[in-house]
Amino acid sequence: MKSIFSVLFLFLGFTGLAQEQDSIPRKQIHIKRIQESPKIDGKLNDAAWQDAAIANNFVERLPNNGRPIPDSLSTTVKIVYDDLGIYFGAEMLDPNPSEIRKELTERDGIGNDDFFFILLNGYNDRQQSMQFIVTAAGVQYDAKMTNGSEDSSWNAIWYSDIEINGRGWTAEVFIPYSELRFPEKPVQEWGLQMEREFKRAGTRYSWSPINTAKGSYSIYDGEIHGIKNIETPTRLSIQPYISAYLNNYDGETATTVNGGMDLKYGINDAFTLDMILVPDFGQTKFDESVLNLSAFEVQYDEQRPFFTEGTELFTKGNLFYSRRVGGAPFGSVTLSEEEEMLNFPSSVDLINAFKVSGRTDGGLGVGFFNAITEKTYVTVRNTTTEETRRELIEPFTNYNILVLDQRYGDNSSVSLVNTNTTREGHFRDANATGLYLNHTNKNNTYRYFTGLEGSWVMEDDTKAGLEAAAGLSKISGKNRADLNFQLRTKDYDINDLGYSSATNYVRYQGLYQRRLLQPKGFLNNMYLNFVAVHERRLEPDLHSKLILNFNSSFTTKDFFNFGGGFETTPIGTNDIYEPRVDGLYFKIPAYYDQWLWFNTDFRKKLVVQAVADWYKYDERGRGDLIFDFGPRYRFSDKFKMNLSTNVRLSDKEEGFVKFLEDNILFGQRDRNTIINSLGANYIFNNKMGLNLAFRHYYSEVFYTEFYTLQDDGELSYYGPRNNDFNTTYNSWNVDLRFSWWFAPGSQMTLLYRNGTDSYLGYSHINFRDNFRNLFEQPQVNSLSLRISYYLDYNRVKSWFRSSENPAGEMNGTSYLDSKKRF
Template sequence: MQFKFILTWLVVVLAFAKAESQIAQDTLDIKRKVYRATRVSTLPVIDGKPFEKFWDAIPSGGDFVMVEPSNGQKERDTHTTKFKVAYDDNALYVAAFLYDNNPKSIPRQFSQRDEINAQADVFGFFLNNYNNQINQTKFFATSANALGDAIAEGNREDFSYNVVFKSETSINELGWFVEMKIPYRTLRFPEIEKQDWSFQVFRRIRALNEEYSYNFVDITKGISTQYDALMTGVENINPPLRLNLYPYATIVNDNFNGVQTTEYNAGMDLKYGINDAFTLDATLIPDFGQVAFDQVVLNLGPFEQTFGENRAFFNEGTDLFNKGGIFFSRRIGQTPSGFGNVNLLENEYIIDNPNNAKLLNAVKITGRTVNRLGIGFLNAVTEKTEATIENLLNNERRTEITEPFTNYNMFILDQQFSKNSSIALSTASTLRNGSFTDAIVNALVLDHNDKNASNNYRAELKMSNRLTPTGTQTGIASETSWRKTRGRWRPRLAHFYRDKNWNPNDLGRNFQNNTQTFAADLSYNQFVPVGIFNRYDIDFRIRHRRQIDPDIATNSEFNINPFFSTRERLAFGGDINFFTKNLNQFEARKVGQVVRYEPSYFTGGFISTDYRKKFATDIRLGRFKRFNDIEESYNFNISPRYRFSDQFLLIYRLAWDKNDNRISYVDTDINDNPIVSRRHTHSVENRVSGTYNFNNKQALSLSFRNFWSRATFSRDFKELDSNGAAIPTDYTLTDDFDPDANFNVWNLDLSYRWRFAPGSEATLLYRNSIFNFDNQGDITFQDSLDELFTQPSRHNLSLRVTYFLDFNDAKRWFKA
C-alpha cells in the first residue's frame, strides 16, 4: 500500500513538472546584462598587468552589485570593478581591474590550489557554456595569486574539479589586477556557429567583508546560477583536440616492525575529449599511496564506519554520479567482503590477508549534449583478493578468495528542462566473478523548480536487486519533498521510505532500512544587515520516524537551530533538540528486536571569531541527557588558529567527549538473544595542521592526529523483552571475550609540494603512524598514550612526480 502511494505521488509530480516546463519560458524575471566578447588575432601577455595595448580596444563590463551583506546595493565608488573578455580558437582571455582606494589594506595570505577562502581578496569568472541557468565552471584567483577552479550545479560547488588554466595577479597604488587564460580544453560546449553562453563575474573584498557580482544576484529567491549575464560575440570557434596525459612515477620506502621495503611504480592518467561535449578520463595502473589518512575512530555502533573519498580520480567531475545517492566510490577497492570470514581448519592460521582489493583500472565518460542531456559512465575493475593460510603441523599453505575479480559500473542519464530543473535515471551495478553476490540498483530522480523560483519539488524512486547464490532480494526506497525557495520564511515537507530489503551497499551506502521518516522544516532568513548583524537565520525541524514492518512509531524529534553573524565577522549559534521515546531498531543487531530508550534532550552552542585577525578560534559545546534515566553525555571542541604571517598558518583542534550509562549491545547468547549493559565511553582527539607557503606553488604542510577512546561495559548484563526493555539475565562473560576497549591511533603527515609547471607537481611525503587496540577499558589517557608508544611504528617516505602533457603542445614541440 505504501509503495503504491509513493508511486502515485511520483507520477503526479512528474506530470506537474511536465506541465510547468511547457509554460515556463524563463525561471525568473531577471534583468540579464549582455556583454560582447571580442575575437582577437594577437595574444596578451598573461602577467597580471593588463595595461598593454592589447586590452585597449576590448570593451569593459562594470557596474557591479553587492551580493552580501547589503544585497542589491551598488558598488562603492572607492572599490569599482571592471573586466574585459577576448577569445580566439584556443582560449578565452580575461582581464580584471579591481580598484581599491587603500591597496595596503588588501589582505594577501598565500595559499595553494583551490584554497580561495584564505585571508585574501578573490576574483571569480564563472562560465555556463550551455546557458541553462544550472551549471557553471568557475575560475578563481586571489590577491596573493592562488588559483582555484570548481564546477557548480545550482548552489553546490565541487572543488575536486581541477583543470589547467593560467592566471596572474599584481597590485599597485590603484588596487589589484588579474589576467586569465582559460583554454577550451577546460570547457565543454556544443559545436555550433554561434555559441549561447552565459557568465558571471565575482569579487570578494575581504577587508570590508563584502561580495559583489556583475549581474545582480537576488539571494532571497532562486539559486545563484540563475542570475548569469549573457555573453555574445563568441562565434566560429575551431577548438583544438582535447587530449591531455598525466604520466607519473612514484618511489616508496616503508619501514614497519623491522621490515623495510622499497617499491617503484609508474602509470598514467588520461583525459580525452571524445567530441565537443564528452570527455573520457582513465587511470591506468593507478597509485593512491599518498592519499590522506582516514579519520578512524572506535566504532561500537551497529553500522560500518565509512570515510570520505580521498582519491582524485573518484572525486573530480563526478557530480553526475551522485544523482540518486546510490554511488559511494569508497566501495571500489574496499576491504574484501570475506576479510573477516576466512574459514580456518584445525591447526591453521592466517599469514596474509589483504585489507584492500587492488584497483586495476578505471574509466569514466561525462558530458552534456546540446539538448541538455547529461550522460555519465564509470567503470572500475578490482583484482581477485586472497587470504593465505598455513597449517601449523605440516607447513602446507592454501589460499581462500576473500573478494573475487569484480567490476563496478555506474551509468546515468540526466535531462535538464525548464532552464533550472532536471530528471535523471541512474544505474549502479556490481558484478563479481564466481558464486558471489551481484547487485543492480536503479534510481529515478526529479528535481524541479517552478517558473517563479518560488518552489522546489524533488522526488526519488529507487530499487535494489541483489542476486545472491540463494535467490534475488529486491528492495524499494523513495524520497519526496517540497520546499519554498523564495522569501524569508521557507517551509519544507519531506518523506523518506526504506523497505526492509533495501540494500544498495555493494556500490552505495545505506545505514537503515525498514523505516520511514516524515519531516517538516521551517526556516526564517534575514538576508540583509539589521543592527549589529550581517545576517541571521533560525531553523525549526520536526522528524517522525516509524518502522514499516510491523508499523510502529520509533521516535520523534524537535529541533531549533539559530545562527547569527555580526558585521565584525563574529558567528555564533545554538542547538536545542528534544527527542521522544526511542525504539531503536538497530542497536540489538537482531532483526525485529528493538532497544527502548527514554525521552531525551540536547542543548549546545558554538562561537566562531573573525578569521581576518591573526588569532581566531572556534568553540563548540553540548550536553545530552535522558529523562527518567541515568544516561548523559558532554562534548567540547576548541580550535584556535594563528596566522604568523601571510605565509604561515597553524591550527590546533581539541575534541573531548564523554558518554555515561548508555544501554548498549554487548553480545548474543547461545539462544540468539541480544545482551546489553550500560556502557561508558570517553574520547579525546588532538589535531594539529599547519602550512608554510614559500609561494603559491611551493608549500610545506603538517597534519597530525591523535585519537584516543575507551569503553567500559557494566557487568550487570540484561536481555531484552519484546518491547525493548532491559530485563535480568543469567548471562556471564566467557574467559576469551571482553567487550571493554582501549583504542589509540597516531598519524603524522609532513609533505612538501611543488607545482613546478602548469598541471605538474612533485610531492615528497613522510608519514609516521602507530596504532593500538586492547581491552583496558579503565585506562587513563596518559597510560593509553604510553601503551601506544610501545607498539611498532610505521615510517613511510614517498616521492611522487606527475607531469601534465597537452597533446597540442607536444605537436608544436615536434614541429619546432
C-alpha cells in the first residue's frame, strides 16, 4: 500500500514538469447590432444581413486536416445580434445541389445529412460550449459539449430554417440569449466555432482551424467580439404535462391519468434551477434485460430525461448512478417457513427532485442535486392462516450531491464531489467524497490526472473504503501513450447513489497508440493500440490477472471501416469475485481471443456491420464464439430500417451455482444467447415521426458437471449432470411511438408498448415450444398519450403586451411570439 501512494504522489509532482507555452492564436470576428430582426425562413434576403460581419476561409478538419476548403464548396456565415439573441446566416455552395444529403430524422438525430454546426461559449473558457446543429433536412440537434464530449440530452429552444437552391443551401439560425450562459458585463467576449459537414465526400470544414494532432476539440475555438450592452433575460420556463395510460396485464385493465410540471429558473446569469414536480416516466425506453450469472448487478442506462439532461457536473468522478434514485429498494424481508411474499416492487416512487447547476465567470462550477423517494412496502402472506401483513422495505429516502469544479487554463480542472443517501429510521445511510485533478499543459501535449475517493456506509457499523487513481498521458502526435493505476480497498462501496462492482484490487495499465494523422495511400485514418494490464488483489496480496491486448481500426478513402485484434491472459486469472466470498478465488485458465470487424460505407443506402470474435481457453473443449451482424437500409430520406443479430455460444464455461452447507458449488455449463433487434423509422417531416423498436433476448444454460471450490482456487469433482439448475430465459419488448413537436419545446407522444418475459427451469427447448411458452406468460399491453407544452416567461409576457398593444408593434420581447419565428 505504501508503494502505491508513492506512485500517486509521483504523478502529482510530475504535473509541474511540462513545458508551458503560449496559448494557441485565436481567429476572431467582430459583429454588429441590428435594429430590425431577420425573418427566419432560410432566405438571406433581409436588410439585417446586408452589412453583417462575414466569417469565411473555412479549413478542412477531417480527413485532410488543414487543407483550405475548395472554391466549389465556399462557405460564408453572416453573424449579427440584437436585444433578443444572436443570428447566423450561412451560405454553403455545392456544385451539385440536387445531390445534397438531407435524410429526415427525429429531433436530435443526424443521419445521412449535410449540416451546419455552431458552438457558442459565453464564458470563453475553451472547455464547455452550447452546440447547435441544423441539417440540410431542417432537423435541429443541440447538445452541451464539455472538452469534446457531447451531452445530447440537453434540449434548447431556438429557431432555424434552411433552403436548398441552385447554388447550394442556406441555413438561418436564431439563438435567444435565454439558451446561452454568459457573464453580466457590458462588453461580451464569447468563444465561437462553426463547422460544415459535406456528407457526399465525408469531409468536415471548420471556421477556426483545428489541429487534430494534439489537444482537445474545444481549445481551438475562435472568438466573437462586438456584443455590447445586452441584458441577461429572465430565464423562467415551465413545462406542464398531462398523460393518460390504458394498461392491460394478465387479463386486468387499468386506466390512469397523470399531470405534473417541469420547471427551469435562471437564478442569475450563471446558475439554473431545474425541478420536477409530480414526475411521470411511463414512456421511457425499455431496459435491455439479460440473464445475469455474474457476481455483479447489471448496470442499465438511464432513460429518464430529467436525469440525463444537464448532468455534466454530476458525473464528475463517476460517483452518481442516477438509476439508484427511484430504483429497486435496498431493504429485505425475513420470512418464516409458513410465509410467502406476494409482491416485491422493482422500483420505488419518486416524490420530487431538483438540481441547481452553473458556472461563475471565474470558472467555478457548482452543482447541487436533491431527490426524495416515497416509502415502499411489500405484502407478506401466511400460507397457513391466510393472514397478510405489510413490511416496510424502503423508508423515505433523501439523495443529494454537491459538486465544486474549478476550471483553469485551457483544458484543466480540479473537482470536489460529495454524495449522500439518508434513509428515515434505522436503515442504511451512506456518504462518498471524491477529489480530482485533471491537468493539461498549455502546449496540449500531456495530460495528468489523479483522484482520491472515500466511501462510508452506516448500517450496524460504519464501513469505510478508499479509491485512488493517477495517470499520465501523451496526447499529441502520431505516437501516443498512457500510464495509469487505480486501487480500491475491500470496503469501498458507493452503491447507495453510485455504482461500484469490483473492489479489493490494484490495477496498473499501459497504452501505446500509433495514429495516422493524415490520409495516406488508400487509408483515411488508422489507429493501432497496444495495451497491457496487470491486476492484483490487495488483501491478502494475490495475482489476479495479466492482460495483453492489441486492437486496430482502419478507414479507407471509400469509408470502409475495418479492424481486429488479439488479447490473451497468458498466465490465467485468479477470479476473486466469482466465489461470492471474501478471501477465496477461482482459477480460470489462460485464454486467447481474436476478432475481426467491419462496417461498410455509412453514406450508402445499405450499410452492413459485422463482428466475429473467438475465445479459446487452455482447457480442452472450452471456448466462446461471438457473432454480430447488423444490416441497415435507407429506403428513402424518410424511411429506414435496421436489424441486429447477436449470437454468443459458450462451451464448458465454469461458474458459481449456489452455496452448500460447508462449501461452494460450481458448475460446468454450455450457454447460448441470441439477441434479435429490429428498428424502423418513418419521419413525416422535421417535427413529426414514427418509430418502431423491437428486441427479443433468448439465453439458455445447460449444466454438464458440478464441482466444489477448493481453497487453492481449483475445482474438485462433485457430481454428474442433473437438470436442477438448467435455465431458459426470454425477454420480449415492442415499442411503437409517434412523436410530434407541435411547437418549440412542446411535444405530443403516443406510445404502444407490448412486453413479456419467461423464466424456465429447463433448457434445450425447441424454437416452437420456446415461443409458445413465452407467449403463454402474462403480457403487458400499454397505450399511452403524453402532451407537454413549453411556456417561457418572456413569451407569456409578450402575450399580455400584445393584448395591450393591438397594433402589434414588433419590439423587443413581443417579437419572440410573432409568426416570423414559428
